Amino acid sequence: MLVSSLLAKKRDGHPLTAEEIRFLVEGFCAGRVADYQMSALAMAICVRGMDARETATLTRAMWKSGISLPRPAADRATGEPPGADGVLRVDKHSTGGLGDKISLVLAPLLAACGGHVPMISGRGLGLTGGTLDKLESIPGFRTNLTQAELNDALRQAGVFIAGATEQIAPADRQLYALRDVTGTVESIPLITASILSKKLAANLDALVIDVKTGGGAFMKTENEATDLAESLVRVGCQCGLPTRAVLSDMDQPLGQAVGNAIEVNEAIEVLRGGLGVTRELTIELGAELLMTTGQCSTRREAQRRLAEAIDDGSAMERFERMVRAQGGALSFPIELAAATVVEAPTSGQIAACDCQAIGEAIVEMGGGRKRKEDSIDHSVGIRVHGRIGERIEKGQPMLTIHCPKARVADYLGPLRQAIRLSQEPVDCRPLVLKKIPSTS
Amino acid sequence: MLVSSLLAKKRDGHPLTAEEIRFLVEGFCAGRVADYQMSALAMAICVRGMDARETATLTRAMWKSGISLPRPAADRATGEPPGADGVLRVDKHSTGGLGDKISLVLAPLLAACGGHVPMISGRGLGLTGGTLDKLESIPGFRTNLTQAELNDALRQAGVFIAGATEQIAPADRQLYALRDVTGTVESIPLITASILSKKLAANLDALVIDVKTGGGAFMKTENEATDLAESLVRVGCQCGLPTRAVLSDMDQPLGQAVGNAIEVNEAIEVLRGGLGVTRELTIELGAELLMTTGQCSTRREAQRRLAEAIDDGSAMERFERMVRAQGGALSFPIELAAATVVEAPTSGQIAACDCQAIGEAIVEMGGGRKRKEDSIDHSVGIRVHGRIGERIEKGQPMLTIHCPKARVADYLGPLRQAIRLSQEPVDCRPLVLKKIPSTS
Numbered sequence: 084m085l086v087s088s089l090l091a092k093k094r095d096g097h098p099l100t101a102e103e104i105r106f107l108v109e110g111f112c113a114g115r116v117a118d119y120q121m122s123a124l125a126m127a128i129c130v131r132g133m134d135a136r137e138t139a140t141l142t143r144a145m146w147k148s149g150i151s152l153p154r155p156a157a158d159r160a161t162g163e164p165p166g167a168d169g170v171l172r173v174d175k176h177s178t179g180g181l182g183d184k185i186s187l188v189l190a191p192l193l194a195a196c197g198g199h200v201p202m203i204s205g206r207g208l209g210l211t212g213g214t215l216d217k218l219e220s221i222p223g224f225r226t227n228l229t230q231a232e233l234n235d236a237l238r239q240a241g242v243f244i245a246g247a248t249e250q251i252a253p254a255d256r257q258l259y260a261l262r263d264v265t266g267t268v269e270s271i272p273l274i275t276a277s278i279l280s281k282k283l284a285a286n287l288d289a290l291v292i293d294v295k296t297g298g299g300a301f302m303k304t305e306n307e308a309t310d311l312a313e314s315l316v317r318v319g320c321q322c323g324l325p326t327r328a329v330l331s332d333m334d335q336p337l338g339q340a341v342g343n344a345i346e347v348n349e350a351i352e353v354l355r356g357g358l359g360v361t362r363e364l365t366i367e368l369g370a371e372l373l374m375t376t377g378q379c380s381t382r383r384e385a386q387r388r389l390a391e392a393i394d395d396g397s398a399m400e401r402f403e404r405m406v407r408a409q410g411g412a413l414s415f416p417i418e419l420a421a422a423t424v425v426e427a428p429t430s431g432q433i434a435a436c437d438c439q440a441i442g443e444a445i446v447e448m449g450g451g452r453k454r455k456e457d458s459i460d461h462s463v464g465i466r467v468h469g470r471i472g473e474r475i476e477k478g479q480p481m482l483t484i485h486c487p488k489a490r491v492a493d494y495l496g497p498l499r500q501a502i503r504l505s506q507e508p509v510d511c512r513p514l515v516l517k518k519i520p521s522t523s
Numbered sequence: 524m525l526v527s528s529l530l531a532k533k534r535d536g537h538p539l540t541a542e543e544i545r546f547l548v549e550g551f552c553a554g555r556v557a558d559y560q561m562s563a564l565a566m567a568i569c570v571r572g573m574d575a576r577e578t579a580t581l582t583r584a585m586w587k588s589g590i591s592l593p594r595p596a597a598d599r600a601t602g603e604p605p606g607a608d609g610v611l612r613v614d615k616h617s618t619g620g621l622g623d624k625i626s627l628v629l630a631p632l633l634a635a636c637g638g639h640v641p642m643i644s645g646r647g648l649g650l651t652g653g654t655l656d657k658l659e660s661i662p663g664f665r666t667n668l669t670q671a672e673l674n675d676a677l678r679q680a681g682v683f684i685a686g687a688t689e690q691i692a693p694a695d696r697q698l699y700a701l702r703d704v705t706g707t708v709e710s711i712p713l714i715t716a717s718i719l720s721k722k723l724a725a726n727l728d729a730l731v732i733d734v735k736t737g738g739g740a741f742m743k744t745e746n747e748a749t750d751l752a753e754s755l756v757r758v759g760c761q762c763g764l765p766t767r768a769v770l771s772d773m774d775q776p777l778g779q780a781v782g783n784a785i786e787v788n789e790a791i792e793v794l795r796g797g798l799g800v801t802r803e804l805t806i807e808l809g810a811e812l813l814m815t816t817g818q819c820s821t822r823r824e825a826q827r828r829l830a831e832a833i834d835d836g837s838a839m840e841r842f843e844r845m846v847r848a849q850g851g852a853l854s855f856p857i858e859l860a861a862a863t864v865v866e867a868p869t870s871g872q873i874a875a876c877d878c879q880a881i882g883e884a885i886v887e888m889g890g891g892r893k894r895k896e897d898s899i900d901h902s903v904g905i906r907v908h909g910r911i912g913e914r915i916e917k918g919q920p921m922l923t924i925h926c927p928k929a930r931v932a933d934y935l936g937p938l939r940q941a942i943r944l945s946q947e948p949v950d951c952r953p954l955v956l957k958k959i960p961s962t963s
Contacts, residue, residue, distance in 0.1 A: 090706030094569050122559035123705040126566040129534050265563040266530030 086110070086120050093127040101140045108144035112254050118261055125258065125267035133272035138314060139321040141272065145280035146322070148254035152201055152233070152286045170241075171288045173198045173372045176278055178292070178311065179211040181299035181438045182336030182467075186214045186244060187350035188365045188393075191401035193372060194241035195392040201237055201285045202244045203251065207451050207459075210442030211299070212343065215246055220344035220461035224411030240404035252280040275314045283322055289375035290319055290326045291368050296516065297334035299438025305330065305516060312519045320522045327371045330517040331364060335436035335471050342450050342464020344417040345485060351415050354399040360470070360514055366390060367515055375521065420462040423491045425482040427475045431504035434471065440501040441465055444494045448486050465498070472511035475504065526550070526560050533567040541580045548584035552694050558701055565698065565707035573712035578754060579761045581712065585720035586762070588694035592641055592673070592726050610681075611728045613638045613812045616718055618732070618751065619651040621739035621878045622776030622907075626654045626684060627790035628805045628833075631841035633812060634681035635832040641677055641725045642684045643691060647891050647899075650882030651741070652783065655686055656891075660784035660901035664851030680844035692720040709741075715754045723762055729815035730759055730766045731808050736956065737774035739878025745770065745956060752959045760962045767811045770957040771804060775876040775911050782890045782904020784857040785925060791855050794839040800910070800954055806830060807955055815961065860902040863931045865922040867915045871944035874911065880941040881905055884934045888926050903927075905938070912951035915944065 084106050093099055099107075107124060110116035133141065154172070173193055177183050190200045204226075207213035215226040228236065228245045236243035247256065255277050262268050282290050292315050295301070296308035312328035319326025331337075338361040340349035353361045370385035379385035392398050406413045445451050449460035466483040469475050481502055484491055524546050533539060539547075547564060550556035573581065594612070613633055617623050630640045644666075647653035655666040668676065668685045676683035687696065695717050702708050722730050732755050735741070736748035752768035759766025771777075778801040780789035793801045810825035819825035832838050846853045885891050889900035906923040909915050921942055924931055 087704050087706040090566070091709070092706075094566060094706055117559075117704075119558040119562035119701055120705050123562040123566040123707060126530070126534060126563040127570065127706075130567065130570045261559055264527050264557075265560050266527040266532075266534055266567075267563060269531070 086116055090120065090123050090127060093124060093131055096131045098134055098137050104137060104140045105144045108141065108148060108254050111257065112148050121258060122261050122265040122267065125262055125265060125270070125273060128272055129267050129270040132270075135314075135317055135321070138272040138275050139318045142276040142279045142283070142318050143322055145252055145254040145258070145276050146283040148280075149252045149284060150250045151284045154286055170197070170199045171376045171378065172201060172286060173289045173376060174200055174202055174282060174285060174287050175368055175372070176282060176290065176292045178294050178301055180295035180297075180333035180337060181211060181442050182338050182341040182346065183211070183295070184217065184338065184340070184346040184350045184361060185293065185365050185368065187217065187347060187402075188353050188361065188398070189369055190242045190244055191240075191354065191405055192365065192369055192389060192392055192398040194401040194405075195397040196369070196373065196378070196388060198241070198372070198376070199237055200242040201233065201287075202242065203247045203281050203285060204244050205246070210439065210446060210451065211301070212341075212346065212445075212451060214244060216459050216461075217343045217346050218244060218411075219459075220347050220417050221406055221411040221413055224406060225409050228409065236405065236408040239408045240401060242401060242405050243409065244405070245409070247281055251284045255280045271311050271314050274311060275318050278315060279319055279322065279324070282319070283324055287324055289372050290324055291371040291375070292316070292326065292328040293364070293368055294328055294330050295333040296330055297332055297438070299336060299442065300333035309517065309519075312517075316519045317522055325375050325521050327375055327521050328519040329368060329371060329515055330519070331515050332512055333438065334512065336438065336441065336467055337361060337364065339466045339468065340464060341441055341467065342445055342485065343459060343461040345419055345464030345466065348416040348419075351399070351402070354393065354402055356394055362393070364514055371518070418462065419464060419485040420460075421485065421488050423484045423486065423488070423495075424480045425484065425495065425499060426478050427481040427504065428477065428499070429504055430475065430477045431506050432509040433469050433473050433475060433502060434505035434507075434509045435503040436467065436471060437501040437503075440497050441467070444498055448490070448494065467502070470511070472509045526556055530560060530563050530567060533564060533571055536571045538574055538577050544577060544580045545584045548581065548588060548694050551697065552588050561698060562701050562705040562707065565702055565705060565710070565713060568712055569707045569710040572710075575754070575757055575761070578712040578715050579758045582716040582719045582723070582758050583762055585692050585694040585698070585716050586723040588720075589692045589724060590690045591724045594726055610639045611637070611816045611818065612641060612726060613729045613816060614640055614642055614722060614725060614727050615808055615812070616722060616730065616732045618734050618741055620735035620737075620773035620777060621651060621882050622778050622781040622786065623651070623735070624657065624778065624780070624786040624790045624801060625733065625805050625808065627657065627787060627842075628793050628801065628838070629809055630682045630684055631680075631794065631845055632805065632809055632829060632832055632838040634841040634845075635837040636809070636813065636818070636828060638681070638812075638816070639677055640682040641673065641727075642682065643687045643721050643725060644684050645686070650879065650886060650891065651739070652781075652786065652885070652891060654684060656899050656901075657783045657786050658684060658851075659899075660787050660857050661846055661851040661853055664846060665849050668849065676845065676848040679848045680841060682841060682845050683849065684845070685849070687721055691724045695720045711751050711754050714751060715758050718755060719759050719762065719764070722759070723764055727764055729812050730764055731811040731815070732756070732766065732768040733804070733808055734768050734770050735773040736770055737772055737878070739776060739882065740773035749957065749959075752957075756959045757962055765815050765961050767815055767961050768959040769808055769811060769955055770959070771955050772952055773878065774952065776878065776881065776907055777801060777804065779906045779908065780904060781881055781907065782885055782925065783899060783901040785859055785904030785906065788856040788859075791839070791842070794833065794842055796834055802833070804954055811958070858902065859904060859925040860900075861925065861928050863924045863926065863928070863935075864920045865924065865935065865939060866918050867921040867944065868917065868939070869944055870917045871915065871946055872949040873909050873913050873915060873942060874945035874947075874949045875943040876907065876911060877941040877943075880937050881907070884938055888930070888934065907942070910951070912949045
């Protein structure tokens with residue numbers, strides 16, 4: 084097979100066969116397909132797309148470019164029924180949004196419900212923070228575990244949250260680095276293969292994907308988000324991993340805290356029984372998993388079980404075990420940079436929240452990266468007091484900015500503009516917009 | 524400017540500004556834009572296209588990546604009228620077809636008519652032969668001349684046919700190497716920029732482009748060929764080079780000979796006054812140039828002047844001067860491999876000629892390249908006796924195959940199939956299908 088002919092085939096909008104896709108992905112890993120050929124293919128896929136069959140083949144080829152996490156007793160590949168080793172392995176993935184600290188709560192919560200949660204997570208990208216960056220706010224917490232350390236953490240805590248090792252989906256790591264610099268990130272087949280190749284390598288029994296949509300998310304419209312969610316569910320299920328998706332709102336940050344240490348603090352508040360949208364969405368996503376694995380037969384039962392595991396302290400106990408297993412020393416709350424309160428300039432309903440402006444301010448303060456090699460200041464952050472549709476009175480705290488006093492003045496102007504108040508009643512869309520069930 | 528954002532812009536079908544295009548081309552030459560980024564851009568251009576303005580900017584940026592051939596007295600860039608140095612500089616380019624030896628005749632013929640012809644030419648690509656490969660059938664003939672040698676040849680013979688030096692449009696050379704291996708050759712804007720960047724560097728007063736269409740050409744349909752011809756004429760004229768195009772038939776080889784030495788022999792026959800389609804098309808294309816430069820005011824006058832310069836021996840004299848200036852030692856005819864005659868199996872009209880089969884046979888015999896680094900056997904070739912629509916009697920020579928006897932049997936089967944005879948009257952389309960005048 085001639086690489087240039089395969090690229091020309093996709094360029095002209097024709098589907099590639101399974102053999103052709105495997106030839107390209109394996110060749111890329113082996114160095115027979117050059118970077119400049121793979122980037123041209125990524126561009127052709129961005130513009131021409133891939134059908135469901137092609138996307139599944141691409142996902143599988145990227146998954147099989149590396150190892151799968153072993154399972155202690157029985158393995159799904161052996162044909163044993165899920166959980167034949169006595170423990171169900173589950174995970175959640177989010178497409179990323181401002182203030183999204185769900186993983187920090189949900190991963191230990193699922194472990195507390197008896198599952199194993201081998202969560203491979205990522206760094207912050209653009210304006211949305213990364214779970215690994217947030218966790219590194221905890222002194223000593225390590226996210227770059229070896230394969231042996233991952234297995235140990237899973238045994239000790241029933242959960243880990245760590246970065247992908249070199250052995251997991253290396254084709255994805257190489258391709259992602261290329262896509263990032265060639266304008267080929269925005270493609271549903273490529274995003275689907277990138278997310279699922281890593282999740283398939285984790286050898287799961289069930290996966291739920293939180294697809295964010297709105298001003299603070301990658302997918303700005305509900306239509307785009309639905310397309311991505313359906314692709315993820317279809318391909319996940321086709322590859323043998325029961326997958327569901329939830330579309331959730333990202334027109335405002337999830338919860339109040341945006342940053343790194345400040346989000347860990349909020350996650351711990353939720354693990355200690357704090358109420359609000361973070362708890363609400365955590366339980367919604369967890370319930371999808373408990374129903375997928377058959378641990379609960381109704382949503383109501385699943386929600387009750389999850390709520391109990393928070394309220395009786397067992398989820399928090401799992402979180403502490405995970406932190407210890409990954410080398411962290413937890414003291415609550417983690418210290419933040421000095422606080423500056425921005426008061427509401429007038430009374431009114433919160434009508435809009437400019438996620439872009441808040442995300443940019445966090446990055447500018449040092450809480451996110453402009454370049455891959457930048458280090459992160461975990462202590463900066465922003466608390467948004469109140470959600471869209473809620474009323475706020477003149478002079479009440481509207482935002483609390485955690486940032487060294489000497490620099491905070493630079494951000495006050497844009498951040499004041501980020502919250503729009505209105506005298507009219509305000510419509511607010513629900514937190515969960517849509518649920519995409521597994522396909523058989 | 525961020526390279527990935529520019530690639531994403533073209534990916535989404537938006538036009539790039541002149542500044543953006545220059546940034547990419549200059550960055551590519553300087554190594555700031557990586558191969559994998561340029562190949563992704565080429566793929567995006569293949570699928571999304573470029574408008575006339577973008578194509579002209581790309582052409583100009585690629586041209587300006589290198590030097591322009593100097594002109595002895597006055598330079599077009601100085602604002603002097605064309606030919607202010609007393610000599611008009613003209614050239615022809617062909618998009619390539621089977622048996623196309625026009626350059627070998629037309630270049631010296633134009634020199635004989637008083638022009639200077641600094642012809643930068645290429646190697647064979649795929650099934651179509653390259654003018655440089657053909658000329659290298661002449662013992663000693665050198666096509667890799669230095670800048671100084673090119674100038675000397677032009678002074679001595681009024682014409683050279685040579686490869687591009689490192690200094691001529693380096694952006695094109697680099698980009699072409701990438702396109703060749705990334706399935707991004709077939710794109711009208713990219714082809715336009717590639718052809719014209721080199722021709723603009725030659726500092727010409729007029730250019731005619733022979734766009735081939737049919738089974739033996741790159742552009743299979745007349746519509747595709749017309750689109751390319753119009754793009755070439757429009758962009759050439761926009762860049763200040765008066766350009767015309769002629770669409771000519773390539774449903775069968777041009778003339779009888781296909782190969783390397785065998786085509787040089789046929790070209791010399793034409794330069795010595797031989798009749799046929801090669802002479803006919805040479806004069807058509809030359810007339811376009813003499814009218815563009817204003818050397819002749821009517822097509823009839825131009826045709827007469829060109830025919831005279833062949834018939835009085837002055838074109839052949841220029842050819843001999845060129846061969847000497849480029850180090851060649853001409854003896855006519857150049858020796859060919861042993862001849863095997865294929866006779867017509869039945870009487871009938873020639874109805875079709877499979878250019879693909881003939882081209883493949885030449886490559887297989889060693890007369891073309893499968894890989895860039897392959898060397899060429901100049902002595903192999905095929906003569907096709909008769910053109911579509913002509914009658915041939917059973918037992919008359921239909922093809923003569925020049926190929927070592929030990930190997931010729933391999934090609935007899937497919938080549939016999941390449942000529943289809945019919946008992947019905949056969950329609951034959953004209954040699955010149957369309958003429959595209961200069962735009963002002």
